[in-house]
Amino acid sequence: MPERVTTNDKAALHALLDAVPIGHFGFVEHSSPVVMPNAFVRDNDDILMHGSTGSWWLRKLSDGREVSASVSILEGLVYARSGFESSMQYKSAVLFGRCVPLKGVEKARALDLVVDGLLPKRLSELRPATKKELAATLLLKMRIDEWSFKSSIMWPEDPEEDIASDAWAGFLPIVSRYGDPENSPDLRPGIPLAASVARLRGSKTF
Amino acid sequence: MPERVTTNDKAALHALLDAVPIGHFGFVEHSSPVVMPNAFVRDNDDILMHGSTGSWWLRKLSDGREVSASVSILEGLVYARSGFESSMQYKSAVLFGRCVPLKGVEKARALDLVVDGLLPKRLSELRPATKKELAATLLLKMRIDEWSFKSSIMWPEDPEEDIASDAWAGFLPIVSRYGDPENSPDLRPGIPLAASVARLRGSKTF
Numbered sequence: 001m002p003e004r005v006t007t008n009d010k011a012a013l014h015a016l017l018d019a020v021p022i023g024h025f026g027f028v029e030h031s032s033p034v035v036m037p038n039a040f041v042r043d044n045d046d047i048l049m050h051g052s053t054g055s056w057w058l059r060k061l062s063d064g065r066e067v068s069a070s071v072s073i074l075e076g077l078v079y080a081r082s083g084f085e086s087s088m089q090y091k092s093a094v095l096f097g098r099c100v101p102l103k104g105v106e107k108a109r110a111l112d113l114v115v116d117g118l119l120p121k122r123l124s125e126l127r128p129a130t131k132k133e134l135a136a137t138l139l140l141k142m143r144i145d146e147w148s149f150k151s152s153i154m155w156p157e158d159p160e161e162d163i164a165s166d167a168w169a170g171f172l173p174i175v176s177r178y179g180d181p182e183n184s185p186d187l188r189p190g191i192p193l194a195a196s197v198a199r200l201r202g203s204k205t206f
Numbered sequence: 207m208p209e210r211v212t213t214n215d216k217a218a219l220h221a222l223l224d225a226v227p228i229g230h231f232g233f234v235e236h237s238s239p240v241v242m243p244n245a246f247v248r249d250n251d252d253i254l255m256h257g258s259t260g261s262w263w264l265r266k267l268s269d270g271r272e273v274s275a276s277v278s279i280l281e282g283l284v285y286a287r288s289g290f291e292s293s294m295q296y297k298s299a300v301l302f303g304r305c306v307p308l309k310g311v312e313k314a315r316a317l318d319l320v321v322d323g324l325l326p327k328r329l330s331e332l333r334p335a336t337k338k339e340l341a342a343t344l345l346l347k348m349r350i351d352e353w354s355f356k357s358s359i360m361w362p363e364d365p366e367e368d369i370a371s372d373a374w375a376g377f378l379p380i381v382s383r384y385g386d387p388e389n390s391p392d393l394r395p396g397i398p399l400a401a402s403v404a405r406l407r408g409s410k411t412f
Contacts, residue, residue: 022296024230024276026241035232035241035276037298070230070241076385079403083321083332084339090228092243115289125373126289133290156390163392167331168400170393173385174411179282184362184375194374197285205380 004152013149016091017042017071019206021118023049023095026068027061040069040142041117047095047142048110048117058138061099067142069095073206076173080156081165089153089171096146102139110139121196176205210358219355222297223248223277225412227324229255229301232274233267246275246348247323253301253348254316254323264344267305273348275301279412282379286362287371293360295377301353305346313345320345327402382411 017040026035036057040049047069051058061067072092080086102110111134116123129137156169163169178200181193223246232241242263246255253275257264267273278298286292308316317340322329335343362375369375384406387399 021294022278022280024232024241024243024278026230026232026239026274028234028237028239031234032272032302033232033234033239033274034300034302035230035274036300037230037276037278037296039294066238068232068239068241070243072228072230072243074228077325079325079328079387079390079400081332082339083317083325083329083335084343086321086325086328086332088227088245088324090243094240094242096238111289115292118294119283119285119289119292122285122292123289126287126292127368127371127373129289133288137290155392158392162333163394165333166397167333168393168397168403169390170399170403171388171390172403172406173388174382175385176380176382179379179381181285182377182379184285184377186361186364186369187375188369191372191374193376194285197374197376197378200378 004154006148006150009149012151013093013147014042016073016093016149020071020073023047024070025061027065029060039118041114043110043113045144047144048114048139049142050111050114050137050139053136053138055138058140061140062101062138064098064100067097067099069142074174076171078154078156079168079170079172081158081162081167081169085156085158087152087154091151093147093149095144097142097144099140099142102141107139108134110141111137119196120200125194125196178203178205210360212354212356215355218357219299219353220248222279222299222355226277226279229253230276233271235266245324247320249316249319251350253350254320254345255348256317256320256343256345259342259344261344264346267346268307268344270304270306273303273305275348280380282377284360284362285374285376285378287364287368287373287375291362291364293358295359297357299353299355301350303348303350305348308345308347314340316345316347317343325402326406331400331402384409384411
């Protein structure tokens with residue numbers, strides 16, 4: 001198993017950003033840090049996120065101030081023979097950039113990407129967004145100016161005297177899966193489960 | 207099902223902080239925001255986190271500057287009949303506070319809490335930390351001065367004309383579980399799986 005690595009492999013960064021739907025977006029307001037979670041999708045080298053036009057902090061980000069975002073996935077626990085050598089397997093990215101609010105056709109296109117990214121293959125099952133809905137939605141594009149990516153997939157690395165002890169050592173993976181879909185209480189009788197949902201059921205999320 | 211709520215229920219905050227092992231910690235460095243992921247545990251009303259004494263950003267936090275942290279869990283996808291009404295079920299907390307580095311017996315106690323919090327019930331299976339290990343570890347306590355907690359557990363809330371359409375609507379849960387433990391390649395023959403790991407196998411993580 002490789003080590004703990006920091007890499008400038010953009011494909012690894014993109015794979016993480018495509019797999020994890022929630023980012024943690026930090027900015028400075030009145031000299032103080034604020035970090036907020038939000039769903040996002042990747043569009044080439046950019047991040048797209050949306051929210052209500054009433055969201056106070058998405059409106060702050062709209063002014064183009066600096067943003068840092070953290071995206072990570074915990075893949076399991078590494079049990080060494082000491083607390084000191086124990087660790088986690090994870091992938092994480094830290095992004096730096098600024099946001100711009102999108103308008104017009106760019107905004108409509110981005111919203112489609114957001115819907116289809118967060119709810120895979122759902123877009124074609126839905127009616128198009130209305131003008132009113134578009135007007136009530138804030139759509140931000142974060143251009144990534146700098147980023148770092150870290151991946152830790154180590155086995156325990158205990159010193160010999162600890163390996164000689166009776167303590168177990170190993171790895172306990174964590175796996176996230178989609179469960180069984182539940183119908184909305186207001187679903188009309190006879191409407192079958194959406195194909196986009198049927199294909200996700202039981203599969204790994206990220 | 208209740209709605210999307212912001213609550214000042216401290217028990218709900220604590221349950222989230224106890225369930226989720228990774229937080230995203232934001233601070234200001236040279237007027238710019240930086241957000242970094244790190245494992246943490248809750249100790250009463252405080253957050254404990256540890257890392258190497260060589261970690262540049264944990265050292266920055268040691269000076270008592272303001273910190274904001276975001277902790278969240280995604281519990282599933284809410285499929286409405288439009289992109290606009292589609293959403294997610296989640297719980298999230300945003301914390302504000304400052305960190306102090308712990309020393310001496312406080313530090314040793316906190317490190318035990320961190321190990322046993324991140325690797326549940328593991329502490330009693332391990333030898334105690336050595337002085338050298340303690341010296342190489344930075345242990346920060348973040349005192350939470352302000353926090354907010356949000357929980358969204360909605361069904362779709364479509365308007366009547368969308369309910370009348372043929373689109374499916376419902377909820378797709380996401381469940382994270384511990385998988386099957388793997389022995390470390392350097393595990394000595396005859397050492398059984400740790401009891402702390404055996405009890406986690408297959409169970410929900412958060």
